[in-house]
Amino acid sequence: MDSDRTLIVVPTYNERENVGPLVAELLRVAPEADVRLLDDDSPDGTAARAEELFAAEPRFSAHRRAGLARGYGRSLLDGYRRAFEGGYARLVQLDADFSHDPRVVPALVEASRRGADVVIGSRYCVGGGVENWPLRRRLLSRFANTYVCRITGLRVRDTTSGFRCYTRRALALLLEGRTAADGYAFLVEATYRAHRAGLEVAEVPITFTDRREGQSKMSRKVIFESVLMPWRLRLGRPKADGGRVEEGMKAEG
């Protein structure tokens, strides 16, 4: 594949206040990349807002997932398919709420160019960190990562970070077979599958900050799924009904 193009995808659900500044910043920091929202038909009109703001920008597009079951992981899989079929060399994914600093995108792309098929923007490697997160979230995130590593044997320090870069090779792997989980478990499962397939996983330090605007979609279901996933991976039994998980990150909870 001779293309060196990057597709940046942003899963969104009710991120109306964030999409304008975020997309503008992404277009600025990554002048060679295209930017695509993966929007689950947000009731607050996130996609419409972005389309209105960036109507004249050929590098911007929004995928409106109307009528489909909502989910963070499912939306991302649609983005992976688009990147793969569109001939992109790699894909970057990040959250819409500015927890993931768009200015780090070039560093992830650089690490990917140097040969890592999976590059994770990591809070827990040297130089990484977390800012203004309540103690409860910090502890939960730390615990989740230790838990995942203990059970799966993965050496990656931040398996639940949604700030990542995947090469085409990694996308092909993630698109084949079934990815059952959504939410954080989707990220853990993707990391695990890539590692098991022998792909190089690298971590680049990031400073994660609490969301800027809007509401959290963290739910009890997402946490519960994350508790089970490492055991499923360890026991080699990813959930069989891949396409049929109920909704992923639900509002409230």
Ligand SMILES: Nc1nc2c(ncn2[C@@H]2O[C@H](COP(=O)(O)OP(=O)(O)OP(=O)(O)O)[C@@H](O)[C@H]2O)c(=O)[nH]1
């Ligand atoms: N397409 C889509 N995106 C989602 C869905 N749920 C969450 N997102 C997006 O995924 C990203 C991560 O979700 P967040 O709500 O920030 O989850 P979090 O970071 O664990 O929690 P907070 O930052 O505390 O809100 C954000 O860009 C959300 O808008 C969903 O069901 N579908």
Ligand SMILES: [Mg+2]
């Ligand atoms: Mg967030």
